[in-house]
Amino acid sequence: MSLRNRFLSSVGLTAPCLAVVGLALAGAPQGLAADLSAQQQPMPLPLPPAVPAPQDVPFGSTLSLSVDGTDLARHILSMKETIPLPTRYVEKGGDFVLLYPMWLPGNHSPSGTINQVGDLTVKADGKVIPWLRDTVTVSAFHIDVPQGTKQLEVSYQLLTPVSPKVGRVVMTDTMENIQWSAVSLYPAGYFTRQIMVHPSVVFPQGWSYGTALRSDGTGSGSKVSFQPVSFNTLVDSPIFAGKYFRKFDLTQDDKVSVTLNVMADHPEDLAATEAQIQAHKNLVKQANLLFGSHHYAHYDFLLALTTKLGGIGLEHHQSSENSGPRGYFTHWDKTFGMRDLLAHEFTHSWDGKYRRPDGLWAPDFNTPQRGTGLWVYEGQTQYWGYVLAARAGLMTVPQVKEALAEVAATYDNRQGRQWRPLIDTTNDPVIAQRSPQSWKSWQRSEDYYSEGQLVWLDADTLIRKLSGNTKSLNDFAKAFFGTNNGSIITSTYNFEDVVKTLNAVQPYDWAKFLHDRLYNTSTHAPLDGFTRGGATVVYTEKPSDYIKSYSDLRHVSDFMFSLGLTVSKKGTVSDVLWGSPAWQAGITRDQDLLAVNGESYDPEALQDVITSAKNKDAAPIELLLKDGDRYHTVSVTYHGGLRYPHLDGNTQLLDALLAPLGASNAAGSAAGK
Structure with missing residues (x-):
């Protein structure tokens, strides 16, 4: 179909229709009153022809994709893509469709940054060919290819955010994050595993990079040319590049290369100690023992220590894509509140990338995904992230137990669980796409992560109890995720497969x-994982070291389990717990807390006031708030004192499951004793 006819079809008109309409208008009597009873009712506009559905057949030729990542001042990535055309287009021409990736693995939603694409130009034999965006599938571009055209030359830009107000910043003066899903177009009508791409990137002069892609050795200067890969592998292999960069070898006895690639805003932030790198080596060792396999030819941790690049935590089959605080190494004793992150993403190589819920596998990057299985994909990964962090020494066992206490308290106080089941939150990536919520504790968010973690802790401790400590969730991990050692081909599963393996x-x-x-x-919340071993969640007036670390990393003061709110360092209420004293008083997020009992707000002053109000005869706590241009004072009646969650009682079962695995107990039996 030509671009002209496609346009006419999209608006419900054909050339004969236009002629009839013109004659009717020309012959209508002037000034004649309309017969309203005979007026035709509107009818739905016909949809344009569907974009070609993906087929599991080879595209036949290799695409060439070059990215220029040197325009740091304007935050612009420029691309040139050469697309050899299949024989049928060379012989007959016709409508050729290019797609921009929208359904991104790990995002579980149609979150492709198509709004950032600019200056799209298509040429063949030096001549510009017009393109037309599909009016329904707006990520599809139709190109009316002339007969005899052998290849298309496509150029375009990615106008990445210049500040956090516009979106996630991916280019700064010292680093950049190139995500291939954002800088590539691919032919419609094919499984993307059947499309081969030869990628290359021009980096700023003197920069280093990390990626799961491997150089083909043909690049020169600041240009790096990579080995051809399938479009699936390309999208799954982002790049971190920076001015200040270090690589640390984490390879174990199996000789499968594992590298920690770290870039930073400042060179001094890269000062890692041998003990810190050893903890990361331990992570690789403990994961190998847990799963009894690996599903990568090589693995590259990508870690940015930055306050400038936008935050990210995204999994890939052969790499991670993560950001952390500047003091990740240099303030090691304070940053443990986020050091389960790399363990979480590494686990995804097995749980999520290799074994994947069948609803989350799709033939290309524009077919909708269904997230019903995210309670395994993310929930069990969240569980292993904490466990492996403890086993590796990235966090201490007491720190992980403190973290688990905070998770338990958070979800036990989440009243939204009374109306919304956990499984429904697996729809949140599509429903909310991680947009801010007014009442997260009532609306619920992506609770399949951390409440899912509690479900798997429950399952682990139950297996240990039922088996007399001869089996554990370690055995499930090896049986479920450890199959086909060395394979990077995705293996899908469903609910029944999970149940079957648990029963085995x-x-x-x-x-x-x-x-x-x-x-x-x-x-x-499902807290049997604690109570089964004799532990309970209790509250004291002293925050745990984990809460201190986590609050500092988030730049908030935590009063969630007392007044029912958290406050940013700037004094803005960042969250309010549904049903809490703050909620009862009508406080909402994004109000500025200016004063407490007539004195300027600061966290320590509010702590003192909450402690003083423990006397039941004490007056309500007076808070002066600014909501936009309106100032108002609220009275919060609360006498419970400061409250922070801790674990009390017998935690030996938790100690056992957090203990490092050794070569003699790789399946996990001894770890449960």
Whole structure:
């Protein structure tokens, strides 16, 4: 279909229709009153022809894609793509469709940055060929290819955000993050694993880079040319590049290359000690022991220590894509509140990238995904992230137990669980796309992460109890994720497959166990993982070291379990707990807290006031708030004192499951004793 006819079709008109309309208008009597009873009612506009559906056949030729990443001042990435055309287009021409990736793995939603694409130009044999965006699938571009055209030369830009107010910043004066999904177009009508691409990048002079891609050795100067890969592998292999860069070898005895690639805003932030790097080596060792396999030819951790580049935590099959605080190494004793992150992303190589819920696998990057299985994909990964961080020494066992106490308290106080089951939150990546929420504790967010973590802690401790400490979730991990050692081909699964493997490890009614925790509403979070071993969540007036670290990293003061709010360092209320004293008083997020009992707000002063109000005869706490241009004072009646969660009682079961694995207990049996 020509671009002209496609346009006419998209608006519901054809050339004969236009002629009839013109004659009718020309012959209509002037001034004649309309017969309203005979007026035709509107009818739905016909949809344009569908974009070609993906087929599992080879595209036939290799695309060439070059990215220029040197325009740091304007934050612009410029691309040139050469696309050899299939024989049928060479012989007959026709409508050739290019797609911009929208459904991005790890985002679980149609979050492609198509709004940032600019200056799209298509040429063939030196002549410009017009393109037309599909009016329904707006990520599709139709090109009316002339007969005899052998290849297309496509150029375009990615106008990346120049500040956080516009979006996630991916280019700064010292680093950049190139995500191939954002800088590439691909032919419609093919499984993307069947499209081969030869990529290259021009970096700023003197910069180093890290990626799971491997150089083909043909680049020169600041240009790096990579080995051809499938479009799937390309999108799954982002690049971190920077002026200040270090690489640390984490390779284990199996000789499978693992590298920690770190870039930073400042060179001094790269000063890692041998003990710190050893903890990262331990992570690789403990993951290999846990899963009894690997599913990468090589693995590259990508870590940016920055306050300038936009934050990110994204998994890939053969790499991570993460950011952390500047003091990740240099303030090691204060940054442990986020050091489960690399363990989480590394786990995804097995859980999410290799084994993937069948609804989250798609033939290309524009076919919708379904997130029902995210309670495994993210929930169990969240669990192993904490466990592996402890086993590796990235966090201490007491720190991880403090972190688990905070998770338990957070979700046990989340009243939204009374109306919305956990399984429904797996739709949130599509529903909300991680946009801010007014009442997160009532609306619920992507709770399949951390409440999912509690479900898997529950399952782990139950397996240990039922088996007399001869089996554990370690055995499930090896059986479920450890298959086909060395393979990087995705293996899909469904709910029944999870239940079947659990039953093979330890017979039980796992279908009911999981259904009760996923599909039912409840008053309390699933905390049997603690109580089964004799531990309970209690509250004291002293925050744990984990809460201090996590609050500092988030730049907030935490009063969530007392007044029911958190406050940013600038004094802005960042969250309010549904049903809490702050909620009862009508406080909402994004109000500025200016004064407490008539004195200027500061965190220590509010702590003192909350402590003083423990006397039940004490007056309500007076808070002066600024909401836009309106000032108002609220009275908060609260006498409970400061409250921070901790674990009390017998935590030996937690100590056992957090203990490092050794070569003699790789399956996990001894770890459960």
